[in-house]
């Protein structure tokens with residue numbers, strides 16, 4: 537391990553891996569550190585991703601695709617299902633990945649591009665000089681060391697500890713931290729081509745429960761509920777256990793995980809002097825779908841592109857790094873995050889009767905557009921009063 541790099545990346549998830557690959561390809565000296573012993577393990581994810589989104593970053597490979605998904609179904613409390621199907625061009629809606637292999641592949645590509653990848657190495661604090669981040673203090677296999685860098689990209693996931701220690705406000709309100717529990721289950725009878733989302737306050741208060749198939753009668757069966765309903769994974773697990781006992785009484789659990797998904801607005805600012813924040817640490821998970829893999833890869837890549845330019849120009853101040861913050865906010869991702877945050881704030885207020893009414897109104901139509909926007913448009917078409925409610929919500933929030 538050297539102790540001086542152009543770019544130091546903290547975290548070997550999708551954000552960190554794309555940042556490291558992009559930065560190394562641009563000719564920088566790059567170090568990616570990961571606190572865990574093995575990249576991608578344990579998996580804290582339902583592993584679903586849209587096909588078109590994935591292809592923006594990597595060529596799909598059967599080694600890390602567990603299942604091809606043809607439709608997503610949203611199932612209301614009384615069992616009414618809305619099916620979101622493939623689009624007119626025939627694109628299937630998505631994949632369920634095998635992230636143990638997928639995450640490793642991304643990091644492998646970064647290493648092949650020239651990045652140093654060091655596991656069992658945890659960033660404990662930023663190295664601060666005159667208010668600027670100049671690297672990180674680390675514990676590498678338990679041994680303390682300093683790694684200096686022109687720019688640090690903090691891609692350390694939901695806890696976002698590095699950015700917090702560098703002085704950024706990363707606090708997520710309790711109600712906006714989804715408390716999650718998930719089982720990888722086998723021997724269950726499911727529709728192998730459908731990712732299913734179950735709604736309802738008895739099933740998953742202010743959240744949803746998902747079944748994402750992984751082939752061979754195996755699936756990720758998980759739940760996310762508002763943190764104010766569950767301070768840790770334990771109450772989420774109670775709801776999940778009830779669902780599993782009722783729907784998959786003969787299923788076997790292979791793995792169990794708990795975790796948090798921030799369904800809040802992104803950080804107010806994702807740069808500081810010598811520091812950029814990407815992926816979950818920047819709070820760029822979609823507040824409705826809970827999808828964060830694609831947004832992590834997008835922000836990781838963009839952060840490295842902007843950092844490379846700043847290093848070449850010899851200025852890594854907050855002002856110089858700011859185009860990263862401005863560009864992702866103005867991007868399609870930034871626009872969708874803001875819109876979906878507002879829509880999520882509306883949907884969490886709905887009781888089960890309202891959810892049933894909305895679902896029943898469009899259950900018979902086969903939706904061609906697989907997107908939150910397509911779903912909302914269809915709901916408004918069938919329930920014109922909804923437009924007024926959403927407008928009122930927009931006025932309240934903006």
Ligand SMILES: Cc1cc2nc3c(=O)[nH]c(=O)nc-3n(C[C@H](O)[C@H](O)[C@H](O)COP(=O)(O)OP(=O)(O)OC[C@H]3O[C@@H](n4cnc5c(N)ncnc54)[C@H](O)[C@@H]3O)c2cc1C
Pocket residue numbers: 546547548549550551552569570571572576580581582583584585657658659660691692693694697716717718758794795796797814815816817821826827828829830832
């Ligand atoms: C239960 C659950 C289900 C989900 N389902 C989906 C889904 O179906 N689809 C989807 O798109 N998204 C899903 N997500 C979200 C998705 O997993 C994340 O958005 C995505 O992994 C974010 O990537 P990242 O690189 O920002 O962070 P992460 O993947 O969390 O990677 C951060 C890495 O940083 C490392 N790290 C942390 N602190 C340090 C430190 N101090 N020093 C060194 N390394 C450190 C961690 O060990 C980790 O490897 C889900 C999340 C959860 C919890």
